[in-house]
Amino acid sequence: MPDKSVDASVQESQTDAQSRRSRGEFVRGVSGFRHVLGDETFAAEPGRYHLFVAFNCPWCHRVTLARNLLGLQDSISLDVAFPGRTNEEDPVGPDLWEFNPGRVATLTGKTLAECTTDTGTGKSYRLAKQIYAAEGSNEGSVPILYDKKTGRIVNNESAEIIRMLNDQASVLGSTLTDAERWNLYPVDHALRAEIDELNSLIYTSINNGAYKAGFSSDQAVYAAAFATYFDTLAQLEARLATDQRLFLTGDRFTEADLRLFPTLYRHDPVYYLRMKLNAARILDYPHLWRWLCRVYAIPGVAESNSLEHCRQGYFGRSWNNVVPLGPMYPKPYPEAYHHPELV
Numbered sequence: 001m002p003d004k005s006v007d008a009s010v011q012e013s014q015t016d017a018q019s020r021r022s023r024g025e026f027v028r029g030v031s032g033f034r035h036v037l038g039d040e041t042f043a044a045e046p047g048r049y050h051l052f053v054a055f056n057c058p059w060c061h062r063v064t065l066a067r068n069l070l071g072l073q074d075s076i077s078l079d080v081a082f083p084g085r086t087n088e089e090d091p092v093g094p095d096l097w098e099f100n101p102g103r104v105a106t107l108t109g110k111t112l113a114e115c116t117t118d119t120g121t122g123k124s125y126r127l128a129k130q131i132y133a134a135e136g137s138n139e140g141s142v143p144i145l146y147d148k149k150t151g152r153i154v155n156n157e158s159a160e161i162i163r164m165l166n167d168q169a170s171v172l173g174s175t176l177t178d179a180e181r182w183n184l185y186p187v188d189h190a191l192r193a194e195i196d197e198l199n200s201l202i203y204t205s206i207n208n209g210a211y212k213a214g215f216s217s218d219q220a221v222y223a224a225a226f227a228t229y230f231d232t233l234a235q236l237e238a239r240l241a242t243d244q245r246l247f248l249t250g251d252r253f254t255e256a257d258l259r260l261f262p263t264l265y266r267h268d269p270v271y272y273l274r275m276k277l278n279a280a281r282i283l284d285y286p287h288l289w290r291w292l293c294r295v296y297a298i299p300g301v302a303e304s305n306s307l308e309h310c311r312q313g314y315f316g317r318s319w320n321n322v323v324p325l326g327p328m329y330p331k332p333y334p335e336a337y338h339h340p341e342l343v
């Protein structure tokens with residue numbers, strides 16, 4: 001029975017979470033920091049805020065996309081964790097995000113140029129967990145929107161972070177004029193209703209759906225998530241095919257497109273194998289493929305992430321640190337995203 005009190009576009013029901021997990025279901029936790037950027041406590045000021053992310057995390061990808069598309073790269077500083085979390089041997093324990101640019105990626109045998117230390121808190125923390133611990137919290141997730149002025153966490157829910165950045169972009173010192181900048185959530189009642197509906201569908205069946213399939217330890221639970229994932233891809237393909245629209249809601253790129261992109265960008269090179277979502281590639285959906293290439297070509301999108309980090313992060317430890325190199329045909333990835341003509 002769907003839990004009406006939960007906004008399905010942001011999080012899943014936590015009802016009986018423990019017993020559902022013991023039955024092999026993946027139940028994602030809820031973000032605890034939900035302050036508002038732009039209120040009297042956290043006033044919107046250029047240069048005041050900082051983001052902690054990991055590039056393999058699709059929720060972080062929403063936030064780095066918004067930062068770039070809203071022209072906030074100069075206003076909001078960024079730190080990037082190593083895509084693989086701490087391992088069993090680490091004295092602090094496994095599965096923690098760390099800011100350690102010295103770590104070597106098994107995929108390349110080299111360090112990753114995008115990784116940074118913690119430059120946001122002024123305390124050079126190694127772990128995201130330490131940023132939370134400083135506020136008495138036991139959380140450890142990324143993304144984190146951090147206030148450098150008060151040394152506090154503002155918000156760690158990507159759905160809210162992208163909405164607030166969109167609302168406050170000009171006050172935050174966007175380098176783009178209002179005319180140049182996409183409004184990801186335009187003040188249009190009907191359009192907002194359409195975006196909200198798409199957000200819920202895409203979050204539960206695609207963004208988080210991929211995890212419900214790939215991280216499930218029960219065949220029936222996996223099969224249900226697998227079916228829902230590909231049913232929804234077929235729905236979205238039909239939606240784009242109806243009138244050759246450029247984006248999900250028409251000729252404007254909105255938050256709905258931004259939230260779909262991180263999952264489809266990871267599908268062929270990562271999720272097809274890692275999440276056992278191998279019914280089809282995005283390449284097998286002509287309109288979705290052209291949409292993916294169209295979004296990838298928008299200035300700021302390609303720079304908002306790295307497939308190398310995604311591959312290293314998703315395949316690292318859980319695949320004996322041997323990262324699959326494919327697919328190679330018809331083109332390797334991400335180069336394939338420059339080729340809408342492949343379909």
Ligand SMILES: N[C@@H](CCC(=O)N[C@@H](CS)C(=O)NCC(=O)O)C(=O)O
Nearest residue numbers: 057059140141142143156157158159
């Ligand atoms: N609802 C959150 C989810 C964030 C999330 O689950 N991030 C993952 C990385 S992909 C994480 O850090 N999980 C580890 C943890 O919670 O410690 C959002 O969308 O920001």
